Amino acid sequence: MFRPEIKVLDCTIRDGGLMNKWQFEDKFVKAIFDACCAAGIDYMEVGYKSSESAFSREENGVWKFCHDSDIIRVLGEDCAEKGIKLAAMGDIGRIEYDDIPPKDESVITLIRVACYIHQIDKGIALVEHCIDKGYETTIQLMAVSKAMERDIDEALDDVAKSRLPVLYVVDSFGAMYCEQVERLAKKYIAALPGKTIGFHGHNNQQLAFANTIEAIIHGCNYVDGTMYGIGRGAGNCPLELLISFLKNPKFDPRPVYEAVQKQMIPLREKIEWGFHIPYLITGMLNEHPRSAMTFMDEPVRGDFADFYDQIADATTLE
Amino acid sequence: MFRPEIKVLDCTIRDGGLMNKWQFEDKFVKAIFDACCAAGIDYMEVGYKSSESAFSREENGVWKFCHDSDIIRVLGEDCAEKGIKLAAMGDIGRIEYDDIPPKDESVITLIRVACYIHQIDKGIALVEHCIDKGYETTIQLMAVSKAMERDIDEALDDVAKSRLPVLYVVDSFGAMYCEQVERLAKKYIAALPGKTIGFHGHNNQQLAFANTIEAIIHGCNYVDGTMYGIGRGAGNCPLELLISFLKNPKFDPRPVYEAVQKQMIPLREKIEWGFHIPYLITGMLNEHPRSAMTFMDEPVRGDFADFYDQIADATTLE
Numbered sequence: 001m002f003r004p005e006i007k008v009l010d011c012t013i014r015d016g017g018l019m020n021k022w023q024f025e026d027k028f029v030k031a032i033f034d035a036c037c038a039a040g041i042d043y044m045e046v047g048y049k050s051s052e053s054a055f056s057r058e059e060n061g062v063w064k065f066c067h068d069s070d071i072i073r074v075l076g077e078d079c080a081e082k083g084i085k086l087a088a089m090g091d092i093g094r095i096e097y098d099d100i101p102p103k104d105e106s107v108i109t110l111i112r113v114a115c116y117i118h119q120i121d122k123g124i125a126l127v128e129h130c131i132d133k134g135y136e137t138t139i140q141l142m143a144v145s146k147a148m149e150r151d152i153d154e155a156l157d158d159v160a161k162s163r164l165p166v167l168y169v170v171d172s173f174g175a176m177y178c179e180q181v182e183r184l185a186k187k188y189i190a191a192l193p194g195k196t197i198g199f200h201g202h203n204n205q206q207l208a209f210a211n212t213i214e215a216i217i218h219g220c221n222y223v224d225g226t227m228y229g230i231g232r233g234a235g236n237c238p239l240e241l242l243i244s245f246l247k248n249p250k251f252d253p254r255p256v257y258e259a260v261q262k263q264m265i266p267l268r269e270k271i272e273w274g275f276h277i278p279y280l281i282t283g284m285l286n287e288h289p290r291s292a293m294t295f296m297d298e299p300v301r302g303d304f305a306d307f308y309d310q311i312a313d314a315t316t317l318e
Numbered sequence: 319m320f321r322p323e324i325k326v327l328d329c330t331i332r333d334g335g336l337m338n339k340w341q342f343e344d345k346f347v348k349a350i351f352d353a354c355c356a357a358g359i360d361y362m363e364v365g366y367k368s369s370e371s372a373f374s375r376e377e378n379g380v381w382k383f384c385h386d387s388d389i390i391r392v393l394g395e396d397c398a399e400k401g402i403k404l405a406a407m408g409d410i411g412r413i414e415y416d417d418i419p420p421k422d423e424s425v426i427t428l429i430r431v432a433c434y435i436h437q438i439d440k441g442i443a444l445v446e447h448c449i450d451k452g453y454e455t456t457i458q459l460m461a462v463s464k465a466m467e468r469d470i471d472e473a474l475d476d477v478a479k480s481r482l483p484v485l486y487v488v489d490s491f492g493a494m495y496c497e498q499v500e501r502l503a504k505k506y507i508a509a510l511p512g513k514t515i516g517f518h519g520h521n522n523q524q525l526a527f528a529n530t531i532e533a534i535i536h537g538c539n540y541v542d543g544t545m546y547g548i549g550r551g552a553g554n555c556p557l558e559l560l561i562s563f564l565k566n567p568k569f570d571p572r573p574v575y576e577a578v579q580k581q582m583i584p585l586r587e588k589i590e591w592g593f594h595i596p597y598l599i600t601g602m603l604n605e606h607p608r609s610a611m612t613f614m615d616e617p618v619r620g621d622f623a624d625f626y627d628q629i630a631d632a633t634t635l636e
Binding site: 177178179203205206207208209210211213214217238240241244245253254255257258260261277280281284303304305308309 | 495496497521523524525526527528529531532535556558559562563571572573575576578579595598599602621622623626627
């Protein structure tokens with residue numbers, strides 16, 4: 001598959017940091033950056049832009065805040081001139097407008113705004129603010145697998161009237177099969193002429209890569225991946241698969257294979273992510289993975305079958 | 319997805335045994351059998367029917383030969399009366415007609431014949447022989463991702479004229495994306511009116527489950543899975559995903575979750591299978607996984623990126 005419009009975004013540090021509170025060694029982050037540059041990746045999302053008032057500096061690493069001084073210290077003075085664009089995510093409710101400097105004072109190019117469907121107007125307002133400050137923007141409309149169709153339609157109407165250039169289909173819970181991805185991709189594209197649609201998957205059912213292919217087939221042009229699939233719970237679409245699939249001549253999978261071998265496999269010895277039965281269960285039941293993450297963190301793990309009953313019961317009304 | 323015609327076949331022991339020469343403990347095989355029965359799985363493939371002259375008894379466990387005496391000893395006298403049908407695979411060139419007893423002397427119900435496209439006539443002949451002996455039959459037409467279209471057409475013509483009831487689309491190298499699965503499923507179905515089409519995937523690119531869904535959507539009614547995805551190299555479609563996806567009321571995923579937890583995860587500590595970069599590389603390059611398996615078996619593993627160059631070069635003509 002080769003379509004020049006396709007942009008690949010690596011979110012290894014941002015989404016992976018959900019598993020270790022962004023406590024990455026500097027040299028690890030630099031190695032991932034270097035690999036992304038060498039592989040021809042379009043964007044690297046280095047973390048979150050967050051309010052200092054919302055999160056503790058002691059508990060969270062620097063990539064929870066993404067100050068330019070930290071980015072430059074770790075990635076180098078010339079990190080904005082390597083051909084790759086840096087991105088950071090802002091979560092509605094956890095970021096203030098003042099946390100975002102004007103673009104000409106930052107090495108970040110793209111601000112990705114994450115919001116739930118009831119926050120879409122706040123999301124659009126933040127996007128417009130970032131555009132006025134000089135940034136590229138996207139919105140990640142989260143947990144859409146639990147949203148009602150009427151609310152999705154209304155959100156798309158609002159987005160259509162805004163200056164937002166890129167809206168993502170996000171499978172927050174790893175609950176979607178290819179049919180759902182196809183339907184939402186077509187729906188977003190039809191509702192938003194002139195705008196670009198992206199896809200961000202989760203791997204609860206080993207479908208993150210397959211769903212990303214499905215999204216590409218149906219016209220999504222921004223796609224996310226992480227090295228060795230690191231990310232919350234079951235993780236994300238493995239970048240090594242995505243980059244091997246895309247035939248865009250600018251991509252080279254070798255630096256990604258090397259970073260997986262030298263950085264990710266050793267890290268995987270220290271922190272656990274990826275496919276596991278509890279994540280499958282929350283995914284198939286279209287539930288947030290937090291109960292599965294709690295289950296996985298127990299010193300002695302309970303029975304998978306009991307966990308299934310517990311989650312299935314919890315989704316059943318009295 | 320619920321379609322009453324869909325039959326699920328567990329090949330945990332047969333395909334998984336490729337990783338340990340079928341050296342499974344008896345109680346392990348019995349536990350997998352009990353879980354399949356309790357989960358409502360339609361068929362369990364317990365191993366290969368092979369000629370004693372072709373393989374050593376010392377090197378290979380009993381499931382390489384599948385004598386009825388061994389099956390009954392491990393699974394119980396009443397193993398043919400549990401509602402699940404037992405299956406065994408025969409590889410063309412590694413089995414003699416005399417290795418197959420008449421059906422009324424065996425607890426096996428289904429013989430699955432595996433052959434390459436140049437062996438299709440031998441495969442059909444063995445199938446006809448098995449039908450005459452009283453068995454259900456299928457053919458697994460292997461490595462079709464490397465076959466020329468003209469040869470596939472001719473094989474399908476031969477199959478159409480035979481009594482074979484079920485032909486499988488087999489992604490031996492884990493090389494297929496959803497488009498290839500869709501195309502082959504539609505092609506087989508169109509060429510074989512009145513016959514049933516199956517799908518057997520491999521997980522080199524984390525697409526075994528996704529491709530199995532794709533095959534089901536396009537009309538395949540026999541689908542294979544293994545517990546925790548055990549199988550040669552990157553392994554197969556994980557049965558726990560497949561059985562969670564299918565909404566056929568007779569299936570219960572709990573016994574599969576339990577078997578994964580109590581049998582498969584401990585086994586995974588002893589033998590290694592599943593997604594790994596070298597399998598991705600042979601899969602994306604549509605090559606047999608044997609070079610990746612050799613790479614994985616080295617005491618000190620080489621560089622993934624070098625392995626990619628080596629395999630990519632080997633597929634390039636001088």
